Amino acid sequence: MINCHYRLHSPKRIGVDFVEEELTDDKVIVKPLYLSICAADERYYQGKRDPKVLAKKLPMSLIHEAVGEVLKDPKGEFKPGTKVVLIPNTPVETDDIVKENYLRSSKFRASGFDGFMQSIVLMDRGRIIPYENVEDRVAVLLELMSVTMNALEHFDKYSHLKKQTIGVWGCGNVGYVTSLILKKLYPNAKIIVFGTNTNKLHYFQFADATYLVSDIPEDLTVDHAFECVGGRGAESAINQMIDIINPQGSIALMGVSEELVGINTRMVLEKGITLLGNSRSGYEDFDAAIKFLNNFPETIDYLKRIISEEVVVHSIGDMTKAFELDSNVDFKTIMKWEI
Amino acid sequence: MIYAEILAGGVGKRMGNTDMPKQFLMLGNKPIIIHTLEQFLLANEIAKIIIGCPKDWMGYMNDLVAKYIGKDDHIVVIEGGADRNGTIMNACHYIEDNYGLTDKDIIITHDAVRPFVDYRIIEDNIKAAKKFDAVDTIIPAADTIVESTDGKVLSSIPVRDYLYLGQTPQTFKIKELVETYDSLTDDEKKILTDACKMFVIKDKKVGFIRGEEYNMKVTTMHDLKLANAILEVGLNHD
Numbered sequence: 032m033i034n035c036h037y038r039l040h041s042p043k044r045i046g047v048d049f050v051e052e053e054l055t056d057d058k059v060i061v062k063p064l065y066l067s068i069c070a071a072d073e074r075y076y077q078g079k080r081d082p083k084v085l086a087k088k089l090p091m092s093l094i095h096e097a098v099g100e101v102l103k104d105p106k107g108e109f110k111p112g113t114k115v116v117l118i119p120n121t122p123v124e125t126d127d128i129v130k131e132n133y134l135r136s137s138k139f140r141a142s143g144f145d146g147f148m149q150s151i152v153l154m155d156r157g158r159i160i161p162y163e164n165v166e167d168r169v170a171v172l173l174e175l176m177s178v179t180m181n182a183l184e185h186f187d188k189y190s191h192l193k194k195q196t197i198g199v200w201g202c203g204n205v206g207y208v209t210s211l212i213l214k215k216l217y218p219n220a221k222i223i224v225f226g227t228n229t230n231k232l233h234y235f236q237f238a239d240a241t242y243l244v245s246d247i248p249e250d251l252t253v254d255h256a257f258e259c260v261g262g263r264g265a266e267s268a269i270n271q272m273i274d275i276i277n278p279q280g281s282i283a284l285m286g287v288s289e290e291l292v293g294i295n296t297r298m299v300l301e302k303g304i305t306l307l308g309n310s311r312s313g314y315e316d317f318d319a320a321i322k323f324l325n326n327f328p329e330t331i332d333y334l335k336r337i338i339s340e341e342v343v344v345h346s347i348g349d350m351t352k353a354f355e356l357d358s359n360v361d362f363k364t365i366m367k368w369e370i
Numbered sequence: 371m372i373y374a375e376i377l378a379g380g381v382g383k384r385m386g387n388t389d390m391p392k393q394f395l396m397l398g399n400k401p402i403i404i405h406t407l408e409q410f411l412l413a414n415e416i417a418k419i420i421i422g423c424p425k426d427w428m429g430y431m432n433d434l435v436a437k438y439i440g441k442d443d444h445i446v447v448i449e450g451g452a453d454r455n456g457t458i459m460n461a462c463h464y465i466e467d468n469y470g471l472t473d474k475d476i477i478i479t480h481d482a483v484r485p486f487v488d489y490r491i492i493e494d495n496i497k498a499a500k501k502f503d504a505v506d507t508i509i510p511a512a513d514t515i516v517e518s519t520d521g522k523v524l525s526s527i528p529v530r531d532y533l534y535l536g537q538t539p540q541t542f543k544i545k546e547l548v549e550t551y552d553s554l555t556d557d558e559k560k561i562l563t564d565a566c567k568m569f570v571i572k573d574k575k576v577g578f579i580r581g582e583e584y585n586m587k588v589t590t591m592h593d594l595k596l597a598n599a600i601l602e603v604g605l606n607h608d
Contacts, residue, residue: 102414
């Protein structure tokens with residue numbers, strides 16, 4: 032069947048390409064309902080990636096955060112109209128030890144191949160999970176939540192049991208969702224958020240405390256820390272975490288940096304700090320995110336607060352508008368996909 | 371009930387050196403009409419998709435469905451009419467004879483040779499048909515449209531802001547459509563080749579929805595070359 036792929040052809044230029052795709056038994060046709068723009072998408076859109084990377088990857092449809100409804104399933108496993116979250120990680124093999132999102136062979140939407148900016152999406156059968164009792168515009172944040180779930184699985188496995196104080200560095204989307212989930216899943220822990228923007232920190236009222244990174248009390252320490260900063264700010268954030276963390280604590284790294292990051296390894300050694308690398312998420316993490324929303328429905332209202340802009344998309348002009356708006360908002364821009 | 375008809379009634383003029391009706395020519399890996407049909411199969415609300423096809427090509431059409439779609443009870447191939455409206459009327463009568471008709475029943479009619487129609491356009495037609503007796507799919511006119519009544523000099527240049535280009539689907543409340551068609555004289559029937567125009571002439575409200583520039587009609591070899599050129603085969607997994 033002919034499908035429209037809305038692709039970034041060059042920075043700030045989105046065009047439509049027509050792709051003939053084959054509906055086989057292992058695919059399910061999904062109509063996207065909501066798409067959410069991630070910082071990674073915005074970097075592609077603005078051309079803030081290495082020109083060699085852009086030359087290799089474009090043209091490509093952006094967006095790896097999406098929910099949709101099933102239109103057709105040749106096997107009848109998913110009924111038409113079923114609301115599903117779309118999983119961007121697309122493994123081509125399984126491994127007993129390595130999670131699907133860390134397999135080097137796995138492909139990822141809007142990175143290795145076309146993302147969800149399409150009229151309809153032919154999804155691999157195992158890459159969709161039904162959800163209920165959540166508005167679609169909130170469910171589109173499930174991918175973001177799944178990334179935290181992936182990091183938390185790692186954290187649970189490798190961090191020591193003393194979890195009285197957990198620090199989260201970063202007052203953006205990842206920081207917000209991570210501290211919110213930590214607050215619910217670790218009710219006995221004190222969740223402290225460290226950021227650089229006073230206005231954004233005001234959104235974190237559910238946290239036990241928030242501090243500007245320039246104004247942290249001298250005697251403050253944390254047992255474990257989550258780095259949700261990335262980019263150029265990652266270096267100073269990680270070094271501050273190394274300074275503040277108690278011995279043998281773990282630091283979960285979640286922010287993506289284009290540049291190499293210089294960190295105080297001497298102190299990492301002296302304190303016996305565990306650095307945990309985390310990236311993306313897989314099926315189990317999405318499943319965990321859906322279960323989290325079912326178990327803690329009160330968090331849905333908190334998640335709504337980080338939807339800064341909602342753009343109804345009828346045209347390529349609307350897509351461009353959404354990406355332009357996103358570069359100036361505090362949190363998330365989502366697109367209601369009516370194209 | 372919601373029905374769709376894919377208008378493949380005409381054998382048309384020759385497209386280049388082929389005798390085959392243009393809707394059966396290959397676009398990418400499939401005949402044009404199969405691409406069109408696949409888009410309609412995505413709309414789960416559609417109870418039956420009727421293909422109005424030249425009598426001599428009905429067997430061929432059934433073979434194509436069997437080959438590319440497989441067994442699907444949603445699809446029915448019937449004989450087309452002498453002209454476009456005749457093909458639509460055949461479908462309306464087929465529906466009445468086989469499934470009965472209610473005031474709410476609608477039919478979405480679409481040119482077989484517009485394979486780039488998409489799910490959104492079809493859904494918008496269905497939604498708009500709840501508000502209007504007839505719905506057209508249109509796009510704003512990008513070029514200036516001029517009129518010449520004698521074929522020699524321009525008689526008028528209408529204001530472009532008010533002008534649109536008609537595409538398909540066109541969607542109708544079936545009972546209204548049949549009544550309107552039956553109210554036409556034979557001379558009117560010859561002139562009113564566009565079903566929406568029948569409604570406009572009879573002072574009935576025709577709503578419209580936004581089409582797409584790419585929802586083009588593949589009617590010439592040039593169109594077919596263009597359509598094949600813009601169609602990419604397979605996903606860009608790398």
